[in-house]
Amino acid sequence: xxxxxxxxxxxxxxxxxxxxxxxxxxxxxxxxxxxxxxxxxxxxxxxxxxxxxxxxxxxxxxxxxxxxxxxxxxxxxxxxxxxxxxxxxxxxxxxxxxxxxxxxxxxxxxxxxxxxxxxxxxxxxxxxxxxxxxxxxxxxxxxxxxxxxxxxxxxxxxxxxxxxxxxxxxxxxxxxxxxxxxxxxxxxxxxxxxxxxxxxxxxxxxxxxxxxxxxxxxxxxxxxxxxxxxxxxxxxxxxxxxxxxxxxxxxxxxxxxxxxxxxxxxxxxxxxxxxxxxxxxxxxxxxxxxxxxxxxxxxxxxxxxxxxxxxxxxxxxxxxxxxxxxxxxxxxxxxxxxxxxxxxxxxxxxxxxxxxxxxxxxxxxxxxxxxxxxxxxxxxxxxxxxxxxxxxxxxxxxxxxxxxxxxxxxxxxxxxxxxxxxxxxxxxxxxxxxxxxxxxxxxxxxxxxxxxxxxxxxxxxxxxxxxxxxxxxxxxxxxxxxxxxxxxxxxxxxxxxxxxxxxxxxxxxxxxxxxxxxxxxxxxxxxxxxxxxxxxxxxxxxxxxxxxxxxxxxxxxxxxxxxxxxxxxxxxxxxxxxxxxxxxxxxxxxxxxxxxxxxxxxxxxxxxxxxxxxxxxxxxxxxxxxxxxxxxxxxxxxxxxxxxxxxxxxxxxxxxx
Amino acid sequence: xxxxxxxxxxxxxxxxxxxxxxxxxxxxxxxxxxxxxxxxxxxxxxxxxxxxxxxxxxxxxxxxxxxxxxxxxxxxxxxxxxxxxxxxxxxxxxxxxxxxxxxxxxxxxxxxxxxxxxxxxxxxxxxxxxxxxxxxxxxxxxxxxxxxxxxxxxxxxxxxxxxxxxxxxxxxxxxxxxxxxxxxxxxxxxxxxxxxxxxxxxxxxxxxxxxxxxxxxxxxxxxxxxxxxxxxxxxxxxxxxxxxxxxxxxxxxxxxxxxxxxxxxxxxxxxxxxxxxxxxxxxxxxxxxxxxxxxxxxxxxxxxxxxxxxxxxxxxxxxxxxxxxxxxx
Numbered sequence: 006x007x008x009x010x011x012x013x014x015x016x017x018x019x020x021x022x023x024x025x026x027x028x029x030x031x032x033x034x035x036x037x038x039x040x041x042x043x044x045x046x047x048x049x050x051x052x053x054x055x056x057x058x059x060x061x062x063x064x065x066x067x068x069x070x071x072x073x074x075x076x077x078x079x080x081x082x083x084x085x086x087x088x089x090x091x092x093x094x095x096x097x098x099x100x101x102x103x104x105x106x107x108x109x110x111x112x113x114x115x116x117x118x119x120x121x122x123x124x125x126x127x128x129x130x131x132x133x134x135x136x137x138x139x140x141x142x143x144x145x146x147x148x149x150x151x152x153x154x155x156x157x158x159x160x161x162x163x164x165x166x167x168x169x170x171x172x173x174x175x176x177x178x179x180x181x182x183x184x185x186x187x188x189x190x191x192x193x194x195x196x197x198x199x200x201x202x203x204x205x206x207x208x209x210x211x212x213x214x215x216x217x218x219x220x221x222x223x224x225x226x227x228x229x230x231x232x233x234x235x236x237x238x239x240x241x242x243x244x245x246x247x248x249x250x251x252x253x254x255x256x257x258x259x260x261x262x263x264x265x266x267x268x269x270x271x272x273x274x275x276x277x278x279x280x281x282x283x284x285x286x287x288x289x290x291x292x293x294x295x296x297x298x299x300x301x302x303x304x305x306x307x308x309x310x311x312x313x314x315x316x317x318x319x320x321x322x323x324x325x326x327x328x329x330x331x332x333x334x335x336x337x338x339x340x341x342x343x344x345x346x347x348x349x350x351x352x353x354x355x356x357x358x359x360x361x362x363x364x365x366x367x368x369x370x371x372x373x374x375x376x377x378x379x380x381x382x383x384x385x386x387x388x389x390x391x392x393x394x395x396x397x398x399x400x401x402x403x404x405x406x407x408x409x410x411x412x413x414x415x416x417x418x419x420x421x422x423x424x425x426x427x428x429x430x431x432x433x434x435x436x437x438x439x440x441x442x443x444x445x446x447x448x449x450x451x452x453x454x455x456x457x458x459x460x461x462x463x464x465x466x467x468x469x470x471x472x473x474x475x476x477x478x479x480x481x482x483x484x485x486x487x488x489x490x491x492x493x494x495x496x497x498x499x500x501x502x503x504x505x506x507x508x509x510x511x512x513x514x515x516x517x518x519x520x521x522x523x524x525x526x527x528x529x530x531x532x533x534x535x536x537x538x539x540x541x542x543x544x545x546x547x548x549x550x551x552x553x554x555x556x557x558x559x560x561x562x563x564x565x566x567x568x569x570x571x572x573x574x575x576x577x578x579x580x581x582x583x584x585x586x587x588x589x590x591x592x593x594x595x596x597x598x599x600x601x602x603x604x605x606x607x608x609x610x611x612x613x614x615x616x617x618x619x620x621x622x623x624x625x626x627x628x629x630x631x632x633x634x635x636x637x638x639x640x641x642x643x644x645x646x647x648x649x650x651x652x653x654x655x656x657x658x659x660x661x662x
Numbered sequence: 663x664x665x666x667x668x669x670x671x672x673x674x675x676x677x678x679x680x681x682x683x684x685x686x687x688x689x690x691x692x693x694x695x696x697x698x699x700x701x702x703x704x705x706x707x708x709x710x711x712x713x714x715x716x717x718x719x720x721x722x723x724x725x726x727x728x729x730x731x732x733x734x735x736x737x738x739x740x741x742x743x744x745x746x747x748x749x750x751x752x753x754x755x756x757x758x759x760x761x762x763x764x765x766x767x768x769x770x771x772x773x774x775x776x777x778x779x780x781x782x783x784x785x786x787x788x789x790x791x792x793x794x795x796x797x798x799x800x801x802x803x804x805x806x807x808x809x810x811x812x813x814x815x816x817x818x819x820x821x822x823x824x825x826x827x828x829x830x831x832x833x834x835x836x837x838x839x840x841x842x843x844x845x846x847x848x849x850x851x852x853x854x855x856x857x858x859x860x861x862x863x864x865x866x867x868x869x870x871x872x873x874x875x876x877x878x879x880x881x882x883x884x885x886x887x888x889x890x891x892x893x894x895x896x897x898x899x900x901x902x903x904x905x906x907x908x909x910x911x912x913x914x915x916x917x918x919x920x921x922x923x924x925x926x927x928x929x930x931x932x933x934x935x936x937x938x939x940x941x942x943x944x945x946x947x948x949x950x951x952x953x954x955x956x957x958x959x960x961x962x963x964x965x966x967x968x969x970x971x972x973x974x975x976x977x978x979x980x981x982x983x984x985x986x987x988x989x990x991x
Contacts, residue, residue, distance in 0.1 A: 374725075493770065498762050519758055530692035531794075532759070532783070557760035562783045566767030573773050578766060580681060581779055583688040611681055 044068030052482025062598025136544010177384025214255030229287030309420030377497030442475030576606035719827030
């Protein structure tokens with residue numbers, strides 16, 4: 006048996022500026038990383054330039070800002086793009102970032118046919134979980150289809166779409182739901198491509214063969230192995246039955262993986278290392294269901310941004326697994342295992358039944374509200390089980406005693422701080438770039454972009470022209486926004502069933518809390534009404550949705566408006582709705598900018614007596630800062646006890662009354 | 663609430679000062695006796711002032727796109743410089759008593775527009791309008807140009823909204839057979855305007871509209887709606903919130919109905935009748951048939967209602983009648 010080739014090893018990274026990220030990439034490559042995984046900042050992901058009002062405080066925070074082709078040049082300076090395998094986590098404006106990548110390569114003297122890599126380009130999971138969508142479903146699917154038809158003909162080694170089950174698991178999906186809804190997304194995309202009539206039969210088969218997946222792997226790694234085997238079998242079926250692909254090569258289930266972040270803990274964060282190792286086993290042990298590419302999170306992700314050393318530790322895990330262990334030396338070690346086969350069959354059958362249910366509803370786009378409600382319900386159940394202790398998380402709800410950790414002492418020294426100067430730098434560079442470009446070229450390029458959109462032509466050639474002409478990310482996206490309009494995805498919380506039969510201690514505590522909430526109405530004069538707000542561009546809404554559902558279940562009246570609200574919108578809602586308390590959820594690291602703006606706004610509206618609580622990934626010294634500014638409480642991932650948070654909220658509202 | 667919240671400036675209120683409106687609505691919801699007394703005084707004061715706003719009830723089954731339609735209507739009002747208040751009602755959980763109020767997000771309210779929006783939980787009214795929501799609309803009639811009231815569901819909420827709105831708009835989807843059955847069977851009152859939303863496809867929309875018209879014609883045949891409503895011909899409109907199709911037509915129809923009520927001098931009577939009908943409903947809800955009987959039934963309420971001080975608001979009149987039952991005065 007010949008040894009299997011190791012997977013592509015990457016680390017999801019990027020921050021501050023293109024230059025700082027380029028230095029990080031070259032450092033990572035020098036340590037033996039074999040591919041790149043670009044994290045873009047939220048303004049780039051949602052199609053805004055770094056100097057847009059909505060970008061304030063978000064530039065360079067969760068990734069690198071890319072406004073134009075010169076930023077892209079800098080990002081890949083001294084990295085020959087014909088030899089690199091680059092994965093880009095980009096969705097709403099995926100066509101644009103790919104156009105910039107192609108243009109940057111051409112400026113390096115590399116033609117598109119030599120490029121290898123992946124654009125994530127999966128809009129459905131953005132609606133369901135990740136939140137960086139821009140346009141409504143129909144035009145979004147058209148853009149995805151344009152990227153596929155363009156790359157199949159012109160960038161043949163590119164993976165135009167990475168259908169993501171990853172973010173579904175982060176949003177609470179069970180293995181069955183993860184498999185089912187990702188397949189539904191792949192079907193929606195391939196149906197669009199097929200019906201576009203842009204591809205010959207052979208080209209369409211090639212397009213099916215270029216579909217890849219981006220999956221999640223949790224700590225229950227045996228179930229994960231079975232999930233991936235089931236996933237592969239179902240994909241083989243779909244490609245053969247639905248799309249008539251005969252050649253098994255084009256039916257192969259190709260996937261990359263980032264292992265689970267949802268299960269990483271802030272308490273005793275060193276325990277995350279064994280979790281990450283076990284999760285990596287789930288996607289490597291079974292040769293028939295082994296990943297093509299892997300990126301591992303850092304042990305301290307729940308605390309803040311990882312430092313280069315933290316990322317190195319994660320890369321070393323991959324290298325030890327591939328080069329020290331014998332995992333690559335055998336055929337599939339689960340072949341013939343009745344246990345694995347049985348579990349695989351269960352997931353496959355249940356998964357397919359769910360695919361059929363969604364298909365009956367008219368496909369995943371029509372069923373978006375239903376699917377979102379299913380995910381919120383699953384996540385609610387998960388949180389409930391952790392709260393009840395039925396779902397053990399070591400160091401969090403069991404075995405919580407700990408000696409002091411030499412790695413992390415509870416201050417924020419164990420994380421990376423983004424240089425606050427980076428935003429000013431980036432904006433200055435953007436302004437200089439705008440003055441240096443030839444305005445006539447920009448206008449001509451934008452005109453052909455508009456024509457391509459309106460005449461239903463493929464958007465890629467005009468986008469590449471825009472990239473070369475010096476069009477910015479904000480300009481490209483605004484052109485499409487003007488034609489396509491924008492979209493607000495369903496929040497899924499209304500359909501999350503109330504907790505009817507919470508048993509045991511948590512059930513009793515919830516009942517007691519309901520009584521308290523009812524009594525609080527006497528003190529306040531009316532039922533306790535709270536606003537749960539998600540300010541800024543951060544789309545990770547799980548936390549806010551859970552808090553909203555739990556508040557409802559505790560008897561509160563809850564105003565929840567979904568993601569991406571400006572501080573002004575939140576203040577207006579708090580005023581109009583007459584709420585007793587405002588809860589904010591921010592995971593993008595922009596809390597120091599957004600929260601004080603909201604506090605000031607509330608004061609200006611005469612709402613000084615409305616207390617504010619904040620939850621998110623907030624390092625302790627930032628939390629102290631926020632409390633100084635007037636925030637009543639700050640919650641971080643270690644505060645997993647929902648009822649504790651809720652009962653705090655009742656106390657705080659009563660005190661303020 | 664601190665004392666500060668109790669200072670409500672009526673002139674700010676009727677000039678659409680949204681801070682003042684919010685405080686006044688907080689007060690109307692407040693159950694503490696001292697504040698309830700203050701709320702009644704405020705409402706009495708308002709009831710001596712003009713109530714110029716056109717109250718439009720927007721109702722229909724879940725999922726027909728009422729919130730998106732309201733979003734479009736809000737944008738249209740802003741365009742023609744009208745001040746809008748929106749009252750959205752969501753159901754309360756029977757298990758916990760809590761509620762998720764999510765309509766606001768779907769309405770995409772621009773910060774530039776002169777809009778005030780407030781969400782209400784139905785509380786014990788199963789999707790219908792709570793007393794708080796009714797008082798809120800009563801107050802908002804004095805503060806702006808248009809009040810849009812959104813309720814979910816078919817059944818209780820229509821009856822409620824008909825006792826509150828000057829104009830009722832029923833929103834349905836193409837070929838929503840169940841709603842048409844309700845109309846045909848007379849379970850549901852015929853709305854002043856019927857909007858068939860999601861009419862993105864022209865041919866389909868036309869078919870859907872004639873489908874509804876047929877149902878209405880059948881209903882009219884058995885019950886001469888025309889003679890009751892004067893010359894108002896309940897229009898059936900194909901609209902699309904998604905593509906902004908015929909939103910101005912819908913808005914024009916709403917305005918036309920309001921003008922119709924005014925020019926035929928029906929508005930004042932309609933509002934007075936509504937207040938009475940609402941009071942009877944509230945009495946039944948609060949003290950049941952026996953309570954109503956104490957007041958001499960519907961007829962008794964009608965005559966007691968007329969005997970009360972003219973300067974009183976409907977809410978105080980109701981409160982007084984309920985006191986009579988409770989204390990057998």
